[in-house]
Amino acid sequence: MNKDSKVYLAGHDGLVGSAIHRGLISHGYSDIITRRFTELDLRNQSETEDFFKTEKPEYVFLAAAKVGGIIANSTYKAEFIYDNIMIASNVIHASWKYGVKKLLNLGSSCIYPKLAPQPLKEEYLLSGYLEPTNDAYAVAKIAAIKMCNSYNEQYGTNFISAMPTNLYGPFDNFNLETSHVLPAILRKMHLGKCLDNNDWGAINSDLDKNPVEGITGSSFENDKVRVLRKYGVSAESSGVVVTLWGDGTPMREFLYSEDLAEAAIYLMENTGHSSLAEGFINIGSGTDISIKELSDLIKEITGFTGTI
DSSP states (O other): OOTTSEEEEETTTSHHHHHHHHHHHHTTOOEEEOOOTTTOOTTOHHHHHHHHHHHOOSEEEEOOOOOOOHHHHHHOHHHHHHHHHHHHHHHHHHHHHTTOSEEEEEOOGGGSOTTOOSSOOGGGTTSSOOOGGGHHHHHHHHHHHHHHHHHHHHHOOOEEEEEEOEEEOTTOOOOTTTOOHHHHHHHHHHHHHHHHTTOHHHHHHHHHHSOBTTBOTTSOHHHHHHHHHHTTEEEETTEEEEOOSSOSOOEEOEEEHHHHHHHHHHHHHHOOGGGOTTSEEEEOOSOOEEHHHHHHHHHHHHTOOSBO
């Protein structure tokens, strides 16, 4: 990629896409194409092909996806598999059809089997059963990898994939119904601290910014108390309690979104598909932390003094 290359960044306003957008600008790229969902629905083949035919991007970062945490993945499986397969299929096919020089497909570590050995290695893909709660999303992401590899083999394209570990950073999703573990714990601890301080002004501000099941800062107090309790933030006789899932022992690896962006830009600038044995590469921090350790760390950072 040259600094004046025409780069299309799909999903520029999400956690991953916004970090890549900032990274491209800081690296001096000047011709970056973006479209919001309201302007371009990548699930629609004709819209996607019309866009590629008109804009003719030279390089594509595919960061657009429907994403969510355990609740969202297990509740909306049809949307997760349909939306993500359609987005990947349309963008990858149009990239081949309209002569994109290189494409980077961003995936997820959930592609690996539930019981895959740790640390995860690329060759473990499809070596066992997937985690049932997010198998629909995982299948869509696996399909995108295989699609990139298939176009490379048949048409000689240069389409690569990167599988980041659990991410966090600016523009993360703090919706308690759909968020991933780190932003969910962070928000719960913040709300727990506010409740412990009886700071309903801060709670109202939080709910106005990110309503929970339609409950906002202007809702009745009983409704706010009810929905906070449902998602694990409650005032008990012993004090404020934040409830988290599981026993805290599972290990998770986390990566700051800005660091992922640096890795993605490096891969686009330096790495071809022929150098990746499986056609994709893992991106992570190389260290992991238990959910218990993570929750204790966030508790300390937020200043929550109640009970987990």
